[in-house]
Amino acid sequence: MTTASMPVEAESYNFAYLDEQTKRMLRRAILKALAVPGYQVPFASREMPMPYGWGTGGVQVSAACLVPEDRLKVIDQGADDTTNAVSIRKFFQRTAGVAVTEATTEASLIQTRHRIPETPLTEDQILVYQVPIPEPLRFLEPRETETRRMHALEEYGLMHVKLYEDIARHGEITNSYAWPVMAHDRYVMTPSPIPKFDNPKLSDSPAVQLFGAGREARIHALPPYTKVVSLDFEDHPFVASKADHECEICGSRESYLDEVITDDQGGRMFVCSDTDFCGSRSAALETERS
Amino acid sequence: MDGAEMNIYAKVKEAGPLLSVRGLSKFYGSRIGCADVSFDLFPGEVLGIVGESGSGKSTLLSCLAGHQAPDEGGIVFDGRDMFAMAEPERRRLARSEQAFVHQSPRDGLRMGVSAGGNIGERLMAVGGRNYGAIRETALDWLGRVEIDGARIDDRPSAFSGGMQQRLQIARNLVTAPRLVFMDEPTGGLDVSVQARLLDLLRGLVRDLGLSVVLVTHDLAVVRLLAHRLMVMKSGHVVEQGLTDQVLDDPQHGYTQLLVSSVLQV
Ligand SMILES: Nc1ncnc2c1ncn2[C@@H]1O[C@H](COP(=O)(O)OP(=O)(O)O)[C@@H](O)[C@H]1O
Ligand SMILES: [Mg+2]
Ligand SMILES: [Zn+2]
Numbered sequence: 001m002t003t004a005s006m007p008v009e010a011e012s013y014n015f016a017y018l019d020e021q022t023k024r025m026l027r028r029a030i031l032k033a034l035a036v037p038g039y040q041v042p043f044a045s046r047e048m049p050m051p052y053g054w055g056t057g058g059v060q061v062s063a064a065c066l067v068p069e070d071r072l073k074v075i076d077q078g079a080d081d082t083t084n085a086v087s088i089r090k091f092f093q094r095t096a097g098v099a100v101t102e103a104t105t106e107a108s109l110i111q112t113r114h115r116i117p118e119t120p121l122t123e124d125q126i127l128v129y130q131v132p133i134p135e136p137l138r139f140l141e142p143r144e145t146e147t148r149r150m151h152a153l154e155e156y157g158l159m160h161v162k163l164y165e166d167i168a169r170h171g172e173i174t175n176s177y178a179w180p181v182m183a184h185d186r187y188v189m190t191p192s193p194i195p196k197f198d199n200p201k202l203s204d205s206p207a208v209q210l211f212g213a214g215r216e217a218r219i220h221a222l223p224p225y226t227k228v229v230s231l232d233f234e235d236h237p238f239v240a241s242k243a244d245h246e247c248e249i250c251g252s253r254e255s256y257l258d259e260v261i262t263d264d265q266g267g268r269m270f271v272c273s274d275t276d277f278c279g280s281r282s283a284a285l286e287t288e289r290s
Numbered sequence: 291m292d293g294a295e296m297n298i299y300a301k302v303k304e305a306g307p308l309l310s311v312r313g314l315s316k317f318y319g320s321r322i323g324c325a326d327v328s329f330d331l332f333p334g335e336v337l338g339i340v341g342e343s344g345s346g347k348s349t350l351l352s353c354l355a356g357h358q359a360p361d362e363g364g365i366v367f368d369g370r371d372m373f374a375m376a377e378p379e380r381r382r383l384a385r386s387e388q389a390f391v392h393q394s395p396r397d398g399l400r401m402g403v404s405a406g407g408n409i410g411e412r413l414m415a416v417g418g419r420n421y422g423a424i425r426e427t428a429l430d431w432l433g434r435v436e437i438d439g440a441r442i443d444d445r446p447s448a449f450s451g452g453m454q455q456r457l458q459i460a461r462n463l464v465t466a467p468r469l470v471f472m473d474e475p476t477g478g479l480d481v482s483v484q485a486r487l488l489d490l491l492r493g494l495v496r497d498l499g500l501s502v503v504l505v506t507h508d509l510a511v512v513r514l515l516a517h518r519l520m521v522m523k524s525g526h527v528v529e530q531g532l533t534d535q536v537l538d539d540p541q542h543g544y545t546q547l548l549v550s551s552v553l554q555v
Contacts, residue, residue, distance in 0.1 A: 157415025
């Protein structure tokens, strides 16, 4: 992407890239999705100036939500400084001129790929997820006409067949990411490929949670304080597990860890995947000490 | 059917029909699929439907099972009007109290899912959430349809045609349905495999007290399995009665031709 030096008010782009028609269409889809938690609402996905797989669904949802007063945070795998996060953040700086931040507590809208921030969210925040495959039943039933019918009629036996197959084959449910959930006791949905460690944070969250799938042109959502239950079996219950280590930077035992390779001799260490959380915690510890 | 079974048959008849069909018709444009079909099916009873190819057997069966909407007529299952019922309830019935065994196991199995998962699906669909219990039930059913329990995690694509068909039967019967629809369940199998499957079906039907609507073009199959017989021609029922009576003393000219094997069915 080239960074235009033109001011935002210039005619080159509407506020936050999308024209008003498209925004209205997207906002309608978002409102509908919020009204029916977990239900996948089709929308007319637009070409975005980035390839699919780079979060075009999330970007469209964010663009439809952003207002000039917003402060935007973008994370990829918990980090603000990956190529994907940086380019999306720059895109909105350029097309919406919104303020940006890396601090979870300061952001009013957070677009994310693969994580929910460790710092608890508030009622003043919107969390936008980038979703590659919005249909959790796809694995066993490729026909969309059938999966839509299954959702409509609440026929979710097949979802458990998938979990059964996992246990039969691997001794446990192997989804460490994208563990399917039941939203508001009604729709089975995918939380996007967040680690299962994050699943409990989906439930009863004060923030608005929006899920955008660009290539598949679907939006689903969780309004604040929605009950979200991770699917499981009585005798193979869902466990929100993480690596059994502490962060080697901030010492947290509670946050989700990435295993980072430190050299080419096979050295490795565990650090928080949420870089803002890790940084804030380290800084706070530093202040305490001095 | 021997005398003892006839007695049971007389007894269950007092309980009233499980399935009542009245004036059922289905047209494909101006062509008749099936026309004005009426019958009652009693608990524990096996009704065979025979007739040459194109006589309307599959059309009738798919209307009964709710796979197609008929143009006229009514179906009452266990006192419930199937057409007054909302789709979710009809589908719930279809996967709990009813079952459908397809001629081709490919149409009735999930080929990408293990044998255990295939049998477990209906259990999970009606709320089964205990993995151990589902697996135990699947093992039990594999045994009942004479499949080695060690094959529980194998996919049906690794099974022979006969095994696939037995797996399809287990998958359908696991929720103890009261009514089973079968469309040529032994079609496409070798004769020796057919005989074993028929034996197995006969045992299951008797042990579980199943009611069955069985479509076949094979008179040997109905002779072995069906208590009662309906003969169809050009979409119409031309004769119905107890299987032995119809086969040994056919009244309608068409049935006489069918029985004497003059007709290629
Ligand atoms: N999908 C369909 N479209 C049009 N005609 C059909 C269709 N299915 C069946 N028919 C016609 O309906 C009649 C009954 O067919 P079918 O029920 O398949 O008979 P059977 O199972 O006894 O062979 C035949 O004349 C057949 O050609
Ligand atoms: Mg047929
Ligand atoms: Zn840390």
